Amino acid sequence: MNVPDALRAICTTGEGHCWYCDEQLPNAEVAIRTGWDVKRLEGERVASIILICPTCDREKQEMGEEEFLRNFSQRALNTAEHW
Numbered sequence: 151m152n153v154p155d156a157l158r159a160i161c162t163t164g165e166g167h168c169w170y171c172d173e174q175l176p177n178a179e180v181a182i183r184t185g186w187d188v189k190r191l192e193g194e195r196v197a198s199i200i201l202i203c204p205t206c207d208r209e210k211q212e213m214g215e216e217e218f219l220r221n222f223s224q225r226a227l228n229t230a231e232h233w
């Protein structure tokens with residue numbers, strides 16, 4: 151996936167939030183410059199596109215994905231209810 155293109159597309163919807171901490175996606179050029187990431191998340195029936203802000207991306211790398219996800223599991227559950 152082309153991350154800058156995906157960020158631009160998501161920005162036009164005005165619905166972009168970090169999947170983990172709910173931080174709002176800034177405008178596309180800022181997001182690209184500051185290192186927002188876009189990932190495909192395979193769900194049971196459909197794949198979702200998720201956004202990761204630079205803060206969470208850094209924490210995820212420092213903690214390791216497993217520990218990071220444990221920290222955010224409650225947040226993720228809350229977020230999932232809105233999808």
Ligand SMILES: [Zn+2]
Nearest residue numbers: 168171203206
């Ligand atoms: Zn975040």
